[in-house]
Amino acid sequence: MNAETAIKQASCAQKAYEPTGRGAKLRQQVFADKPEVCSERCRIITELYRQTEDKPAVIRRACALKKILNEMSIFILDGELIVGNHASKPRSAPVFPEYSVDWILREMDEFDTRPGDAFRVSDENKKILRQLLPYWKQKTHMDRALGMISDSAKEAMDLGIISALGNLSSGDGHISVNVKSVLQEGLIGFRKRAELKLRQLDLSEPGNLSKRMFLESVLIVCGAASEFAGRFSLQAQQMARQEGNAVRKRELERIAAVCRRVPELPAESFHEAVQSAWFIQLILQIESNGHSFSFGRLDQYLWPYYKKDIDQQNITRGEALELIENLWAKTFCINKLRPWSHTRFGAGYPVYQNVTIGGQSADGQDATNEVSCLCLEAAANMRLPQPNLSVRYHSGSPDSFLAECVNVVKLGTGMPAFNNDEIIIPSLLERGVTPQDARNYSMIGCVEVAVPGKWTYRCTGMSFINFSKVLNLAINNGAPLAGGKSLCPGKGDLTAFKSFDEVVQAWREQIRFYTRLHVIVDNTVDTSLEQTCPNPFCSALVDDCIDRGKTIKEGGAVYDHVSGLQVGIANTGNALAAIRKLVFEEKTVSAELLLGALKSDFAGADGEQIRQRLLNNAPKYGNDIDYVDTLTKAAYDDYIREVEQYHNARFGRGPIGGGFYSSTVSISANVPMGAATEATPDGRKAGSPLAEGASPSQGTDRLGPTAVLKSIAKLSTIKMTGGQLLNLKFTPQALAGQTGEENLKALIRAFFDNLKGWHVQFNVVSTDTLKKAQHSPLDYANLLVRVAGYSALFVSLDPSVQNDIIARTENAGLG
DSSP, X not given: OOHHHHHHHHHHTOOOOOOOHHHHHHHHHHHHSOOBEEOHHHHHHHHHHHHOTTSOHHHHHHHHHHHHHHHSOOOOOTTOSSOOOSSSSTTOEEOOXXXXXXXXXXXXGGGGGOSSSOOBOOHHHHHHHHHHGGGGTTTSXXXXXXXHSOHHHHHHHHTTSEEOHHHHHSOOOOBOOOHHHHHHHOHHHHHHHHHHHHHHOOTTSTTHHHHHHHHHHHHHHHHHHHXXXXXXXXXXXXXXXXXXXXXXXXXXXXXXXXXXXXXXXXXXXXXXXXXXXXXXXXXXXXXXXXXXXOOBSHHHHHHHHHHHHHHTTSSOHHHHHHHHHHHHHHHHTOOOOOOHHHHTTSOSSOOOOEEEEEOBOTTSSBOOOHHHHHHHHHHHHHOOSOSEEEEEEOTTOOHHHHHHHHHHHTTTSOOOEEEEHHHHHHHHHHXXXXXXXXXXXEEETTTEXXXXXXXXXXXXOSOEEEHHHHHHHHTBTTSOTTOOOOSSOOSOBGGGOSSHHHHHHHHHHHHHHHHHHHHHHHHXXXXXXXXXXXXXXXXXXXXXXXXXXXXXXXXXXXXXXXEOEEEOHHXXXXXXXXXXXXXXXXXXXXHHHHHHHHHTTSOHHHHHHHHHHHHHSSOOTTSOOHHHHHHHHHHHHHXXXXXXXXXXXXXXXXXXXXXXXXXXXXXXXXXXXXXTOOOOTTSOOTTSOOOOTTSOOTTOOOSOHHHHHHHHTTSOGGGOTTOOOOEXXXXXXXXXXXXXXXXXXXXXXXXXXXXXXXXXXXXXXXXXXXXXXXXXXXXXXXXXXXXXXXXXEGGGSOHHHHHXXXXXXXXXXXX
């Protein structure tokens, strides 16, 4: 047994799951801080923009980031070793007026009374924001995008068929940058490359002027990031001089020394590597309010520094764990303010900062190491909703590591999520990714994937499309069931169709039309962001932006594939199965009665009788029934074929790809999109949630988790490169003891090795506990649940999202 294997086995056998003393103190501190709105960033960037209206957008953005990093409040919490704050207080949310402002002015007095995701706003901050925000009217990204978007696309958004408010009101995110190179080169290395490219530019060549602007912006932001770290070095020095406790004094002196070096210079120790990675993660989210900025493969790029320090006895395992726990606490403090209508699409204050551990190395060997285990242990100890922890599984994953992952799952935090190398790597290869890069993928945000430091913004996370609404349009001559304009008139409603094949054809016509519109929306948003809000810091840290002299939005990344999010997949399959079986085969429900029942929301005894037939007499996706599973797959394949025909805004501008693919990562959008959707032919009543992700519709999977896994495996998984999200809910008793552990391991291996599933995650909590938490929230303040591709504190959720989680099928066994 080699030393590395011994380290893996020794560490992954530990099951204390209590934070270190320092970790417990930091956890208590950050939990005590309530979300607030911070006006500092808004004030600073407004001052800068007023002074630089003649500057190119990318230079203006660089100067804005520099001014913010130079002037924003900084602080060092008692006991922390990793430093750097997002706003003037932990868990406070900065305001990003360059993206959108109208909703802030409209909703400001309601932020603290929201039923979920509430934010305090002091009277002083309200006054400041009301003075500053009018400057931004007609100058924001949202203003620009809405001014460019087509009328038909706007109408589709007004009808609730397409939702793009998240894209319109904020930046991109959904990315993992090249942290490994920052640790190896320092930002000084990035600046040297930018300086070299600048010297080589021939400004008489068309296009090189814009390259010059970008490269100059890289020099500004990289320098500003190093100066930002320097501010913390000075702060720590000042605090050390005043510190009476000798131990804390030495810690502050150590922080000062670390921040003097990184991220400007290459990291030389584990502490420097963790601090440098955090500064990068933090500054990305000060530059832009796009969420899902992810750490990438944290265990891989931290491992050399950990091994060196352990070998040289510069650090103990316990000290390293303290640093990782500290990183978890800092990550939890990042927060984002959203419009209320979009907040419901991602309930629970999620920022989706994903950490990926495990998986394979570039040459296909198992890459699990001691830092993988430290991350897993930190997640178990701290029990925070952020960061989102994802495990890469492959057939050679060590059984001891998988066992420890399962033990952490049993804690009930919804983490880690499991993702399958055996299908994700082949899916990436089909998209033109090299084998070495494909093996180096990481999870982004929820369950989407990208190659860290080589992929563009929003590998997933473009606009949402509501499949259930589209199907309802298909059976009602293209018009909403509740009445309204038809954007794509069909060939009649359900009563005019002579066969089920005509229903399918009507679906295809509508999904073709609305897929085109959601591509138009996405490309319009992308174009607006390119013009109004280029992000030079993020672009500098993605290959090959510096070498190409292009921002990410201009085509600077190596790979550029993106996807929107599709909602209501299971409902669509179930609805098609009900129409086919009951209307056209058995003829137990007439087309006239069904259409009338849907329009009335199953009103009256006759309507309820029809609803019960739809619910009970038609097969449901999630029970391994080919009849319905095949229809679900076919309907989704119609969308996949359609969306893959289109190009995104970077096509032909440099990257590999430049197209769209599919994703079922619908976060909590199933709840608000369901609220805006009429009754559907699967028996779902108007306004109730749609199915979440690629999971079965709530309560309709009745044959246990194995049947669910078999149903989802029938989808065209390899084509769903944007991610295929599956939630399963178990009672704690179902996974209890050694037997529960072994059964869950076997379930995961069977799903991934044999069925080639993409992803699975688990809620381990009883429905009874969730109901008690809803009734007595103060008694369950720390209860974590898996909402969608992320975990959240249950009591922070809007009651409608809580009810959705409660309604999901509770499995008492693994059969």
